Amino acid sequence: MGLYALRRILISIPILLAITAIIFTMLQFTPGDPLDAYIPPDQVISAEQRTLLKQQLGLDKPAPVQYLIWLEHAVHGDLGYRIKNGQPVGLELLRRLPPTLLLMGAGMGLGIVLGIFFGVVAAVRRYTALDNGLTLLAFLGISTPPFLAGLLGLYIFALKLHWFPAGGFETPGQGGVLDIARHLILPALILSLLYVAVLMRYTRSSMLEVIHQDYVRTASAKGVATVRVIGKHVLRNALIPVVTVIGANIANLIGGAVFLESIFSWPGTGQLYLDAIDARDYPMIMGTTLILAATILLANLITDLMYGLIDPRIRYT
Amino acid sequence: MLRPALLTLTLALTALGTATADKVLTGAFDVGPGGAPQLFNPLTNSAGYTWLNKYYSTLVLYDAGFKKISGDLASSWTIADGGKSYTFVLRDGVKWHDGMPFTSKDVKFSLNLANNPDTGSLFAAKFNNIKSIQTPNARTVILTLSKPNAALLDGLTGFMILPEHLLNKIAPKDLRTSAWWRTNPVGTGPFMWSRYVPDQYVELKANPNYFKGRPKLDRLINRYFKEPAAAVLALKSGDIQFTYLSLDDTKSVQGSGVNVISGPSQVVNFIGFNGTDPRFSDVRVRQAVEYAIDKATIVKQLYGGGADLASCVVTNTKYQPKGLNAYAYDPAKAKALLTAAKWNSGDTVELMTYYGDQLSKDVLVTIQQMLAQVGMKVTPRFVDTPTYNQTLDKAKPTFGMVYAGSANGPDPDVLYPNLGSAFAPPNGTNRMRVDVPAIDKAFDDGQAQTQAAQRTRIYQNLCSVSNQQLPWDTLWTAKRFGGASSSLVNFVWTPAPGGGRYDDHAEDWDIK
Numbered sequence: 077m078g079l080y081a082l083r084r085i086l087i088s089i090p091i092l093l094a095i096t097a098i099i100f101t102m103l104q105f106t107p108g109d110p111l112d113a114y115i116p117p118d119q120v121i122s123a124e125q126r127t128l129l130k131q132q133l134g135l136d137k138p139a140p141v142q143y144l145i146w147l148e149h150a151v152h153g154d155l156g157y158r159i160k161n162g163q164p165v166g167l168e169l170l171r172r173l174p175p176t177l178l179l180m181g182a183g184m185g186l187g188i189v190l191g192i193f194f195g196v197v198a199a200v201r202r203y204t205a206l207d208n209g210l211t212l213l214a215f216l217g218i219s220t221p222p223f224l225a226g227l228l229g230l231y232i233f234a235l236k237l238h239w240f241p242a243g244g245f246e247t248p249g250q251g252g253v254l255d256i257a258r259h260l261i262l263p264a265l266i267l268s269l270l271y272v273a274v275l276m277r278y279t280r281s282s283m284l285e286v287i288h289q290d291y292v293r294t295a296s297a298k299g300v301a302t303v304r305v306i307g308k309h310v311l312r313n314a315l316i317p318v319v320t321v322i323g324a325n326i327a328n329l330i331g332g333a334v335f336l337e338s339i340f341s342w343p344g345t346g347q348l349y350l351d352a353i354d355a356r357d358y359p360m361i362m363g364t365t366l367i368l369a370a371t372i373l374l375a376n377l378i379t380d381l382m383y384g385l386i387d388p389r390i391r392y393t
Numbered sequence: 394m395l396r397p398a399l400l401t402l403t404l405a406l407t408a409l410g411t412a413t414a415d416k417v418l419t420g421a422f423d424v425g426p427g428g429a430p431q432l433f434n435p436l437t438n439s440a441g442y443t444w445l446n447k448y449y450s451t452l453v454l455y456d457a458g459f460k461k462i463s464g465d466l467a468s469s470w471t472i473a474d475g476g477k478s479y480t481f482v483l484r485d486g487v488k489w490h491d492g493m494p495f496t497s498k499d500v501k502f503s504l505n506l507a508n509n510p511d512t513g514s515l516f517a518a519k520f521n522n523i524k525s526i527q528t529p530n531a532r533t534v535i536l537t538l539s540k541p542n543a544a545l546l547d548g549l550t551g552f553m554i555l556p557e558h559l560l561n562k563i564a565p566k567d568l569r570t571s572a573w574w575r576t577n578p579v580g581t582g583p584f585m586w587s588r589y590v591p592d593q594y595v596e597l598k599a600n601p602n603y604f605k606g607r608p609k610l611d612r613l614i615n616r617y618f619k620e621p622a623a624a625v626l627a628l629k630s631g632d633i634q635f636t637y638l639s640l641d642d643t644k645s646v647q648g649s650g651v652n653v654i655s656g657p658s659q660v661v662n663f664i665g666f667n668g669t670d671p672r673f674s675d676v677r678v679r680q681a682v683e684y685a686i687d688k689a690t691i692v693k694q695l696y697g698g699g700a701d702l703a704s705c706v707v708t709n710t711k712y713q714p715k716g717l718n719a720y721a722y723d724p725a726k727a728k729a730l731l732t733a734a735k736w737n738s739g740d741t742v743e744l745m746t747y748y749g750d751q752l753s754k755d756v757l758v759t760i761q762q763m764l765a766q767v768g769m770k771v772t773p774r775f776v777d778t779p780t781y782n783q784t785l786d787k788a789k790p791t792f793g794m795v796y797a798g799s800a801n802g803p804d805p806d807v808l809y810p811n812l813g814s815a816f817a818p819p820n821g822t823n824r825m826r827v828d829v830p831a832i833d834k835a836f837d838d839g840q841a842q843t844q845a846a847q848r849t850r851i852y853q854n855l856c857s858v859s860n861q862q863l864p865w866d867t868l869w870t871a872k873r874f875g876g877a878s879s880s881l882v883n884f885v886w887t888p889a890p891g892g893g894r895y896d897d898h899a900e901d902w903d904i905k
Binding site for chain 2: 108113129163171172230241245338341344
């Protein structure tokens with residue numbers, strides 16, 4: 077298993093290289109450069125000042141050279157400097173990673189727990205009004221884009237019901253675990269919607285496939301309690317495809333978090349990413365892409381390793 | 394048993410009471426067109442003055458009505474030598490937030506930084522005719538100019554004075570990205586830097602030694618919002634007490650304890666034409682576009698009356714002479730003018746804008762229909778600012794028409810770099826490549842003339858010329874809005890290009 081993981085990690089390196097090369101190339105085709113974004117529309121700046129700034133930002137060199145310079149630095153762990161404020165990109169990312177991980181972790185955790193729970197309920201009570209109701213909600217959840225759900229959630233729960241604060245990470249000047257938790261619940265719940273919906277559907281159909289197997293009937297016939305039959309014999313076997321879905325949806329989770337962060341003024345990497353794109357902040361865009369891509373690859377690897385834990389029949393060679 | 398419990402409860406409540414007795418105003422001061430969120434370098438900032446003004450001070454400031462300039466760090470000044478010599482007398486007893494005395498040396502140091510190309514300061518364009526700066530004593534600064542510049546005081550209203558004793562330790566070329574601006578900056582303003590939590594907020598605390606008296610608020614917090622709509626929600630739910638509002642927001646905040654503040658944007662909206670494109674060189678084409686657009690109806694229907702029609706590039710009423718052509722809606726005349734100018738009705742022109750709000754989208758679609766009725770086909774194209782800038786700044790620009798805005802006040806000189814022929818890209822922001830000698834001359838004369846009455850006449854003349862020759866087809870000046878919680882007392886805010894630059898008496902702000 078260790079060898080398998082190592083091999084997968086080694087394969088990830090050329091994939092990451094290709095991703096950064098593609099993003100860099102696409103940036104060259106995006107209209108406007110960091111200077112166009114940096115200098116406000118109504119500001120006068122002399123031609124000399126412009127050249128000077130271009131040199132300072134390293135934009136005067138040909139594009140392939142710029143990429144190779146970036147790559148050389150990146151290999152040494154130096155992701156460059158954010159154009160907006162001159163801070164190291166690595167530091168900027170590091171500072172925003174905890175809020176993002178918190179939001180994504182909470183969203184994913186809630187999504188998995190609620191999704192599997194409702195999936196089991198729907199399978200056990202299949203073709204009842206409860207099952208139909210859950211199915212309807214699941215389709216709503218799958219088809220509602222996170223930014224819309226975010227705005228609706230803010231409107232209903234923050235503005236009308238005053239249950240949660242209207243965005244932000246903490247009350248300025250206060251902070252503390254409870255305060256952050258109060259700010260976290262609403263965006264995390266909304267982020268989990270997609271997971272809940274998708275996992276519920278997969279768990280339900282996967283459970284229904286297993287529930288008619290002979291060994292399940294045997295277990296019931298032996299007099300094993302229903303809860304134990306469902307929990308041990310059905311669910312565990314039904315979970316294998318569900319784990320794949322969890323892994324495959326990490327990219328969607330990140331995509332959802334990017335937009336939710338900006339709607340909820342959540343100070344994470346997603347907001348930073350959108351800011352960087354608006355400002356054509358090349359080093360920041362490249363650095364964030366690299367980290368996000370690495371996260372997705374890592375998540376896929378973990379998913380693959382999880383199979384072995386759930387199903388002992390699976391061996392890694 | 395009950396008594397000790399009651400006592401504990403009372404004590405706890407008292408403690409809670411004192412802990413929250415701090416008067417705190419939280420606002421989204423950097424949301425909207427005047428904001429510059431998380432940009433703290435006053436040398437390179439071209440916006441965000443509302444916030445910078447809270448902990449830095451300027452030599453002079455406008456009043457909140459933008460009628461008159463009065464002293465801030467300067468208590469008085471005199472202009473001599475035909476407008477080439479400015480002598481400022483500084484306030485006595487002003488101290489930096491770290492307790493060091495503020496002197497004329499700080500003013501000299503700051504102006505030198507502005508004119509040093511290494512700092513990347515955008516003020517160089519405004520101050521580069523300062524030939525020498527003398528500081529005969531700690532309270533006096535004498536600026537000698539190479540040629541008169543009547544717009545100097547206007548330029549100084551946005552220029553924050555910086556502490557020499559702290560910034561002389563940093564090389565000018567490192568200042569642009571220095572961490573000093575966001576870690577512990579020191580100014581002379583009513584509030585002092587307390588802390589900055591990236592992407593979330595900046596907190597300032599009252600400056601007990603502020604030269605106009607200690608502020609009534611204990612803390613002032615500027616919260617950041619990536620989405621303006623999120624800031625409006627936070628205002629309505631009472632999480633914050635101030636933010637910028639769009640026209641639609643002003644209707645939605647009604648009844649939620651929010652007072653709407655409105656004021657002229659000092660930004661004129663116009664249809665611009667690519668000056669290097671021969672299709673637009675005939676003035677009759679530009680006149681036809683003016684006649685074809687029913688400006689009065691757009692202002693009434695789309696802006697809900699929240700805009701004033703603009704007949705020329707300067708819209709301050711004092712610079713508007715009599716006898717301007719209002720180009721009232723006349724599609725028949727527009728058609729005739731286009732025919733006379735031999736406009737090819739098969740041509741489709743792209744109408745580009747960097748405005749992405751719903752109102753601007755509605756406006757452009759309406760303009761598209763109105764122009765189509767007189768035989769001019771245009772396609773609106775919505776882009777972001779970097780794309781807009783790059784397209785227009787190309788050495789051989791290929792764009793057709795734009796819908797844009799330009800700051801045109803408080804001093805009309807602010808328009809010079811957008812209209813002067815010497816400022817075509819890459820030398821400036823005359824992106825339409827306007828080349829009208831009478832306009833160049835008016836701006837030069839306006840800078841040289843320090844007599845108010847004569848200066849007014851010069852800009853009235855500029856207004857007439859732009860009304861006849863239409864370097865831009867000016868449309869209107871819209872109002873802009875802010876929303877302030879009704880719990881605020883003495884709160885002053887008004888829209889301005891780049892924000893701030895006026896005396897909002899933040900030391901008097903209070904909260905109920």
